[in-house]
Amino acid sequence: xxxxxxxxxVRNTLLQVLYVGSLSGLVxxxxxxxxxxxxxxxxxxxxxxxxxxxxxxxxxxxxxxTANDPYxxxxxxxxxxxxxxxxxxxMLATIVxxxxxxxxxxxxxxxxxxxxxxxxxxxxxPLILQVFFWYAVITHLPTPRAAHEAFGMLLTxxxxxxxxxxxxxxxxxxxxxxxxxxxxxxxxxxxxxRLSQPIGERLGIQLTAAATALATAAVILAxxxxxxxxxxxxxxxxxxxxxxxxxxxxxxxxxxxAIAIYGGSYIAEIVRGGFKAVxxxxxxxxxxxxxxxxxxFTLVRLPLALRAMLPILANQYVWLMKAxxxxxxxxxTDFFMIVAxxxxxxxxxxxxxxxxxxxFLGINLSLAAVxxxxxxxxxxxxxxxxx
Amino acid sequence: MNxxxxxxxxxxxxxxxxxxxxxxxLRKINLCVQRGEKVVVCGPSGxxxxxxxxxxxxxxxxxGGRITVLGTELNDDVGNIDGIRREVGxxxxxxxxxxxxSVLENCMIAPMMVRKRPRAExxxxxRGYLEKVRIPEQAMKxxxxxxxxxxxxxxxxxxxxxxxxxxxxxxxxxxxDPEMIAEVLDVMVTLASEGMTMICVTHEMGFARRVADxxxxxxxxxxxxxxxPAEFFTSCRSERTRQFLSQVLGH
Ligand SMILES: Nc1ncnc2c1ncn2[C@@H]1O[C@H](COP(=O)(O)OP(=O)(O)O)[C@@H](O)[C@H]1O
Ligand SMILES: [Mg+2]
Numbered sequence: 001x002x003x004x005x006x007x008x009x010v011r012n013t014l015l016q017v018l019y020v021g022s023l024s025g026l027v028x029x030x031x032x033x034x035x036x037x038x039x040x041x042x043x044x045x046x047x048x049x050x051x052x053x054x055x056x057x058x059x060x061x062x063x064x065x066t067a068n069d070p071y072x073x074x075x076x077x078x079x080x081x082x083x084x085x086x087x088x089x090x091m092l093a094t095i096v097x098x099x100x101x102x103x104x105x106x107x108x109x110x111x112x113x114x115x116x117x118x119x120x121x122x123x124x125x126p127l128i129l130q131v132f133f134w135y136a137v138i139t140h141l142p143t144p145r146a147a148h149e150a151f152g153m154l155l156t157x158x159x160x161x162x163x164x165x166x167x168x169x170x171x172x173x174x175x176x177x178x179x180x181x182x183x184x185x186x187x188x189x190x191x192x193x194r195l196s197q198p199i200g201e202r203l204g205i206q207l208t209a210a211a212t213a214l215a216t217a218a219v220i221l222a223x224x225x226x227x228x229x230x231x232x233x234x235x236x237x238x239x240x241x242x243x244x245x246x247x248x249x250x251x252x253x254x255x256x257x258a259i260a261i262y263g264g265s266y267i268a269e270i271v272r273g274g275f276k277a278v279x280x281x282x283x284x285x286x287x288x289x290x291x292x293x294x295x296x297f298t299l300v301r302l303p304l305a306l307r308a309m310l311p312i313l314a315n316q317y318v319w320l321m322k323a324x325x326x327x328x329x330x331x332x333t334d335f336f337m338i339v340a341x342x343x344x345x346x347x348x349x350x351x352x353x354x355x356x357x358x359x360f361l362g363i364n365l366s367l368a369a370v371x372x373x374x375x376x377x378x379x380x381x382x383x384x385x386x387x
Numbered sequence: 388m389n390x391x392x393x394x395x396x397x398x399x400x401x402x403x404x405x406x407x408x409x410x411x412x413l414r415k416i417n418l419c420v421q422r423g424e425k426v427v428v429c430g431p432s433g434x435x436x437x438x439x440x441x442x443x444x445x446x447x448x449x450x451g452g453r454i455t456v457l458g459t460e461l462n463d464d465v466g467n468i469d470g471i472r473r474e475v476g477x478x479x480x481x482x483x484x485x486x487x488x489s490v491l492e493n494c495m496i497a498p499m500m501v502r503k504r505p506r507a508e509x510x511x512x513x514r515g516y517l518e519k520v521r522i523p524e525q526a527m528k529x530x531x532x533x534x535x536x537x538x539x540x541x542x543x544x545x546x547x548x549x550x551x552x553x554x555x556x557x558x559x560x561x562x563x564d565p566e567m568i569a570e571v572l573d574v575m576v577t578l579a580s581e582g583m584t585m586i587c588v589t590h591e592m593g594f595a596r597r598v599a600d601x602x603x604x605x606x607x608x609x610x611x612x613x614x615x616p617a618e619f620f621t622s623c624r625s626e627r628t629r630q631f632l633s634q635v636l637g638h
Contacts, residue, residue: 285483285542288444289497289549290473299496303487380486382531384538 034350049346050075056345058333060249071342078338079359085255085334086321086363092260093320097267104272115268122265128329130262135254135330144242152234160248161235171224175217182213251332255324263320270316274309275301307378314371318364335359395458397422397553397584398443404451405438405608412438414608416452422552425585427595427616430605431631436588439605440555443586444475457552473501476546480558482538484530490517490541491526494548502549509548516544520574536567540574547578554578556587590635596620604628 004010038045050072058065061077062084103115122130139157147154147161154161165172186206225231235245278301286296327334333341339356343349398420405413413435420426428436441447442454445461445468454461456471485493494513498504504512517523520540522533530538539559546554556575560568572594579585579598589595595602595616602619604612606627614623623629 279483281479281481281483282485284446285477285479285545286485288446288472288475288477289545290469290501291497292469295500299500300485307487378487380531381529382486382533384533384535385486385531 038350045348045350047351049348049351052346054342054345056341058338059331060252060333071346074338074342075335075355075359078333078335079363081333081338082321082324082327082335083363085252085259085324085327085332088256089259089263089324090317090320092256093263093267096260096264097271100264100268101271101275104268105275119265119268122261123269125262127258127262127323128326130258131254131326131329134257135250138250138254144237147237147242152232154235154242154245156242157250158242158247159250160253161242161245162248163232163234164246165221165231166226166229166233167221168224168226171220175220175224178213178217178220182210182217185209185213249332251327251330254330255327255332258326259320259323263316263323266316267313270309270312271305273312274305277308278304307380310371310375310378314368314375317371318367321364321367322360396420396455397424397457398586399455400439400443400452401454402452403439403442403449403454405435405442405447406450412608413442413449416608416610418603418610418613420553420584420586422584423582424600425579425583425598426587426601426603427599428586428588428603428605429590429592429595429631429635430611434605435608436605437557438608440557440586440588443555444472444477446477473549474551475553475555476549476551477555478539478542478546478557478559480561482530482535482542482562484538484542484545486530489527489529490522490533493530493541494545497545498548512550513544513548516547517541519547519577520544521570534567535563536570539563539567539571543571543574543578553584553586556585556589558588558590560589560591592620592632592636604631606631 005014035045051070053068053070054074055067057067058074058077060081062080063073063077065074065077100115100118103111104119106112106115138159141155141157142148144154144156144158147156149155152163167175186209189202189206189209221231233244235242235247237243282300282304283296286300287293291299324334325336328337328340331337336356339352342352346352396419398418400416400418403413403416404411416439418426418439428440430436438447442449443456443461449461457474459467459471461467461471484490485496488496491510491513494516495506495509498509498512499506514523514526517526520543522537522540522544525533525537525541530541533541543559559575560571563571568591572591575585575587575594576598585598587594587599599616601613602616603610604619604623604625604627611625612619612623612628619628620632623632
């Protein structure tokens with residue numbers, strides 16, 4: 001018995017069991033106490049409310065929404081809105097961050113100065129102020145009658161109006177999947193079998209894959225097209241208001257811009273750090289082989305910099321994803337705001353907060369898991385590197 | 388530039404000056420290396436050996452004098468620089484392999500990208516040179532999975548895959564554990580015996596004795612002395628050289 005306790009494996013397992021056991025016990029105790037207190041106040045706990053209709057409206061939803069819809073559908077709307085805002089915000093922030101970060105590592109002094117100024121300014125203004133600022137700017141844009149117009153898009157104080165295809169919902173979803181495949185497929189093909197084709201031919205295969213996916217998207221759109229309507233539904237003025245197209249509300253735009261600019265300033269620093277971490281030696285070796293500066297960048301500097309950036313970038317993304325909860329400050333119906341409204345209307349505080357936490361945990365853990373996989377897949381192999 | 392038979396020296400350096408800011412790193416260097424010649428450069432740390440050898444393929448830009456490599460003058464002309472880098476291989480103290488590529492990819496990338504060789508040909512060449520540096524079985528591994536000596540041999544193979552006319556070595560064995568030095572030097576001796584033009588910065592005096600046609604001694608950014616090894620090791624003229632030799636040979 002004593003000798004069993006000396007065994008390292010047994011000891012570790014025992015500690016795990018103790019740890020998990022006491023943690024579950026604690027959680028269970030909390031839940032029981034909370035239930036009793038709530039019951040005393042006459043509030044029924046449980047998740048039955050999920051199936052009742054909400055009775056209130058949301059101001060923006062990618063999914064169809066009416067006040068008759070049940071709570072669980074509203075939570076889904078909130079999660080989709082959060083993911084939409086997060087995706088747009090993170091993509092824009094990455095673009096901004098890459099440009100500013102590259103400017104900061106450039107050999108041009110003016111570019112470096114501009115990059116530095118950008119980072120210093122936008123990293124030091126709290127995100128919520130930036131959200132309010134952009135919200136104020138956007139809501140002071142011209143009225144629908146005097147809208148700014150470009151490429152069929154209308155920019156007004158009521159939001160950004162985009163033309164959308166007059167296509168059935170299912171076809172639209174399928175087309176989006178095909179377009180995502182057009183981007184993902186070439187990337188995936190590039191990763192597998194790096195040596196089985198010459199680089200020139202590999203590019204050919206990648207382009208073919210992308211073209212096929214895009215063609216599929218076009219075919220789906222053509223067939224899913226609603227009858228007797230033009231392919232694109234352009235927003236247009238009717239009376240005092242704009243009809244048609246997709247309205248991106250000012251709340252969404254303000255949040256997306258603020259996250260792009262604020263997040264971009266952090267990502268710029270990560271990008272800069274990544275490029276600085278690449279050894280000069282590798283680049284000199286590449287140059288000494290006669291590779292052109294562009295090839296040195298794409299084949300050596302960028303791939304190595306990306307590997308240095310990725311772990312920190314993943315943290316930043318998770319962090320920015322959580323920052324989408326700023327939506328409540330300007331009234332964008334993201335997941336957090338839906339939960340807040342639910343608490344107001346249904347009184348199911350604990351359950352709603354539990355759902356909120358589980359939802360965000362799910363989103364962020366998946367994000368982290370994806371990055372971990374990518375990280376592992378591209379990690380430098382071996383432990384004998386120096387210099 | 389492109390013909391192997393073109394007459395004249397492989398490297399011709401005249402009155403080379405190099406400054407780092409206000410620091411005068413190379414002072415009026417003159418050096419001529421014939422095709423097929425093997426030159427060993429030695430000298431105390433900080434004497435400018437690396438700087439000089441790196442000027443030959445424009446990893447450093449010189450500030451005065453003329454450098455002519457394989458008949459092409461090294462100046463701001465990008466075409467000249469590219470042409471010279473294609474024909475001049477370099478091996479570094481810290482190997483500088485591309486850690487995200489397999490050994491084979493390390494060796495194939497430049498022939499495919501720069502010389503536009505088809506993949507099959509580039510792979511055959513790469514495998515040939517990996518055989519030559521005695522690590523054909525490591526082709527699919529990554530640099531980080533190899534010992535220092537193996538990594539340096541890959542670096543030599545990578546440079547050779549471009550089929551250069553001149554090889555530069557900057558202290559190729561200085562970062563290696565003693566038991567790995569021999570395996571790298573063996574490869575270099577073989578390369579020398581096949582007639583490769585070589586300029587080696589090294590403190591391996593045994594190697595210098597065996598393969599060098601000439602030993603060049605540098606100190607304080609100047610070439611102090613140059614002589615065939617037999618003469619260099621027995622009857623050097625300058626006090627600085629004698630002192631340096633007693634340090635590297637002394638133990
Ligand atoms: N990039 C640089 N900037 C400033 N000084 C340098 C740089 N590279 C080398 N030096 C200086 O030039 C001198 C010669 O350096 P180097 O050629 O590396 O010497 P060696 O290879 O003989 O040890 C040294 O004093 C070194 O400090
Ligand atoms: Mg040196």
